[in-house]
Amino acid sequence: MKIVFTMIAVISAIASGNYYSLAHIFPTDDHERAFVVEAGADIVHVYEDGSADAVLDTSAERWIRNAGIPVVIRIDNLQRFYQIQCSGKTMGGFMTWDEIQIWMDNLHANYPGITSPPTSIGDTYEGRPQLVMKIGTDNTFTNDDTTRPNCWYDGLIHAREGASMQNTCSFMEWLCSNYDRNGYCGLVATYVLENRDCWFLPCYNVDGWVYNETTSPGGGGMQRKNMNWSLGDGVDLNRNFAIGWGGPGSSGNPNSETYRGTAPLSEPENINVDAFWATYLPIEMHNSHTYSDLLLFPWGHKDDPPTHMSAYQTQGEIMVQWATGEIYGPVATTIYIASGGSVDHAYDLYGSMSWSYEIGFTSFWPSLDEVTRLTRRNLRGFLVTALLAGCPLDPHVPEVPVLEPIGLVGNDFTVEWSSAPTASSYGLQEITGYDLIVDDHGDSGPFVLSGWSMSSEQFHSGTQSYHSNGSGTMTWNSSVTIPADGGGRISFWCYYNIGNGYEEGAFEYSPNGGSDWYYLQTFCRNDPTWRRSIHELDEWQGETLMFRWHTQGGCDMFVDDIMLEAWDGNEFVDLSISGTSYDFIGHPSGDYWFRAMALDPDFGWSWASEVEDASISTGIGGEEGPCIPQVTSLGCAIPNPVIGHVIFAVDITEADAPFTEIMIFDISGRIVAELSKGDLGSGSHSVSWNC
Ligand code: 0X9
Numbered sequence: 267m268k269i270v271f272t273m274i275a276v277i278s279a280i281a282s283g284n285y286y287s288l289a290h291i292f293p294t295d296d297h298e299r300a301f302v303v304e305a306g307a308d309i310v311h312v313y314e315d316g317s318a319d320a321v322l323d324t325s326a327e328r329w330i331r332n333a334g335i336p337v338v339i340r341i342d343n344l345q346r347f348y349q350i351q352c353s354g355k356t357m358g359g360f361m362t363w364d365e366i367q368i369w370m371d372n373l374h375a376n377y378p379g380i381t382s383p384p385t386s387i388g389d390t391y392e393g394r395p396q397l398v399m400k401i402g403t404d405n406t407f408t409n410d411d412t413t414r415p416n417c418w419y420d421g422l423i424h425a426r427e428g429a430s431m432q433n434t435c436s437f438m439e440w441l442c443s444n445y446d447r448n449g450y451c452g453l454v455a456t457y458v459l460e461n462r463d464c465w466f467l468p469c470y471n472v473d474g475w476v477y478n479e480t481t482s483p484g485g486g487g488m489q490r491k492n493m494n495w496s497l498g499d500g501v502d503l504n505r506n507f508a509i510g511w512g513g514p515g516s517s518g519n520p521n522s523e524t525y526r527g528t529a530p531l532s533e534p535e536n537i538n539v540d541a542f543w544a545t546y547l548p549i550e551m552h553n554s555h556t557y558s559d560l561l562l563f564p565w566g567h568k569d570d571p572p573t574h575m576s577a578y579q580t581q582g583e584i585m586v587q588w589a590t591g592e593i594y595g596p597v598a599t600t601i602y603i604a605s606g607g608s609v610d611h612a613y614d615l616y617g618s619m620s621w622s623y624e625i626g627f628t629s630f631w632p633s634l635d636e637v638t639r640l641t642r643r644n645l646r647g648f649l650v651t652a653l654l655a656g657c658p659l660d661p662h663v664p665e666v667p668v669l670e671p672i673g674l675v676g677n678d679f680t681v682e683w684s685s686a687p688t689a690s691s692y693g694l695q696e697i698t699g700y701d702l703i704v705d706d707h708g709d710s711g712p713f714v715l716s717g718w719s720m721s722s723e724q725f726h727s728g729t730q731s732y733h734s735n736g737s738g739t740m741t742w743n744s745s746v747t748i749p750a751d752g753g754g755r756i757s758f759w760c761y762y763n764i765g766n767g768y769e770e771g772a773f774e775y776s777p778n779g780g781s782d783w784y785y786l787q788t789f790c791r792n793d794p795t796w797r798r799s800i801h802e803l804d805e806w807q808g809e810t811l812m813f814r815w816h817t818q819g820g821c822d823m824f825v826d827d828i829m830l831e832a833w834d835g836n837e838f839v840d841l842s843i844s845g846t847s848y849d850f851i852g853h854p855s856g857d858y859w860f861r862a863m864a865l866d867p868d869f870g871w872s873w874a875s876e877v878e879d880a881s882i883s884t885g886i887g888g889e890e891g892p893c894i895p896q897v898t899s900l901g902c903a904i905p906n907p908v909i910g911h912v913i914f915a916v917d918i919t920e921a922d923a924p925f926t927e928i929m930i931f932d933i934s935g936r937i938v939a940e941l942s943k944g945d946l947g948s949g950s951h952s953v954s955w956n957c
């Protein structure tokens with residue numbers, strides 16, 4: 267059930283309260299729902315029955331109670347509760363304003379070639395700089411290369427939503443630290459830095475953040491609005507933008523949490539950002555909030571779908587499939603009408619595809635552990651936003667090429683793959699030391715099931731899959747160390763049917779032997795469709811990882827066809843191949859594995875293909891006719907492990923030819939197959955056996 271909260275402007279005579287509670291409120295009809303929001307409730311979760319969790323300040327609570335709407339306090343004195351929970355850390359472990367500035371300076375010092383110095387786009391109400399940093403190989407802050415789509419990311423427009431800043435910073439760091447690295451993640455980060463101009467404002471409402479620091483130095487501050495206290499206790503910067511300003515879902519009461527200010531763009535923080543956007547038109551505008559798992563787009567100020575509804579829907583679907591698995595939709599119809607918000611403004615005035623990411627958590631002051639737990643999955647959402655900036659109105663992810671089997675070849679050979687419809691060129695990756703660690707098709711494999719079981723109710727292949735119908739974990743019973751210069755990939759198919767709400771199904775990794783688990787991806791909506799999840803692992807080079815699937819709260823989730831691969835060496839042979847094949851001349855002998863990926867000129871790189879193995883051996887193939895080996899030898903089995911046909915390279919000298927027999931023995935010494943007895947003749951052969 268979707269609840270639409272409509273707000274009507276009401277001027278309240280009640281003075282602002284700085285005492286907050288978390289309450290479960292029970293409006294019974296649309297009129298009461300409108301009233302609740304109008305009173306200044308910050309709705310953080312809407313239940314299927316229409317009741318909601320809301321953060322209320324004193325005046326909002328009094329208004330709602332006086333109207334006879336039931337209010338059940340969940341947490342009294344929320345600020346105190348958060349202060350205790352934050353327990354002794356400065357700002358609950360979040361960066362203070364001073365630390366944010368130092369952090370930005372350090373990021374620039376560590377990556378001077380791909381970042382601009384943090385640059386002020388103007389001062390806040392109290393005269394602090396709003397610091398923006400550009401990240402990209404074109405790192406001149408003021409350059410706006412028209413061939414590179416612009417992306418804008420901001421955090422902390424609401425000063426009590428610290429995780430929005432911390433996540434924005436994590437993404438900035440991810441981009442910089444993966445730039446020019448030698449694996450797939452490195453390839454994608456490099457693509458973004460070379461093909462996008464990304465600007466970041468991690469601390470939008472600096473004054474509000476500093477106020478929270480001053481009044482609650484240990485964390486737990488509840489100031490949401492800016493510090494223009496000339497008429498009340500601040501202006502909600504996300505109600506002060508011009509489009510729809512003054513409309514429903516914003517308040518004319520200077521003490522309301524959703525006070526819109528005296529005029530559109532009356533606040534310096536918004537004047538600065540608007541002026542920046544007007545110059546550096548964002549193709550994608552990404553505005554982060556906490557908390558609840560929602561991905562929102564325009565309109566906020568009216569109930570109508572945006573003009574580009576289908577592009578928004580497609581982008582939203584791509585974003586949630588890559589990362590957070592939550593529901594997405596227009597602000598007004600998904601949560602409540604909110605006028606004067608930044609997404610409506612950027613979309614309407616500057617044509618930006620605009621997003622409000624209400625990133626997970628169940629608190630304004632989550633522990634830093636919880637922030638870290640959610641960061642990885644969130645930054646995939648941030649990343650795909652930058653990729654989609656190349657195809658905003660025709661959002662698509664490029665098809666993955668399929669490699670032809672390679673098998674046993676000589677030193678000159680050709681690798682071929684299928685064409686991807688939107689690709690302009692292809693890349694080819696050469697892998698050494700490949701290991702297929704898990705290849706499980708729901709066959710009671712190497713997993714410890716707790717609250718999970720095998721099920722034939724749903725399956726992606728074969729006749730069964732792993733199923734959780736409740737809460738529990740399915741943990742891989744081993745760990746993998748990603749080689750220092752190598753990479754890896756874990757992929758699986760997943761089908762889930764979950765009540766829309768908080769994150770209930772998750773795929774997690776642990777980098778410390780199972781002590782802490784962090785989300786790679788979450789599943790928190792109804793999506794009963796088999797979809798593949800892919801996670802490249804080269805960003806964890808040198809680290810040892812464990813993996814598990816984790817469900818809670820009655821989560822109905824199926825997992826099948828799990829594949830974990832790791833390899834020692836990564837090399838991109840060529841990243842601008844115009845056709846669908848690549849010729850190797852004089853490639854050194856040995857065992858290699860290849861993956862191809864398509865480069866879509868708009869989106870960037872596709873996922874990599876499945877690997878194909880090549881056993882490269884002197885004397886096989888080539889144009890010079892048969893060459894007689896000097897030594898009789900048996901090459902390794904390709905592929906290994908195998909189901910079906912396995913191929914061996916066999917070199918036989920002239921002298922040995924009449925006496926050579928090829929037999930397969932099992933581990934106990936029993937003959938399993940006799941493949942040839944003196945009848946192969948001398949030369950280099952490839953012998954096939956159907957096992
Ligand atoms: O109400 C808001 O501003 C956002 N929710 S929050 O709890 N973080 O305050 C929702 C933002 C929706 N987006 C716009 N209306 N622009």
Ligand code: ZN
Pocket residue numbers: 423424427554555556
């Ligand atoms: Zn917010």
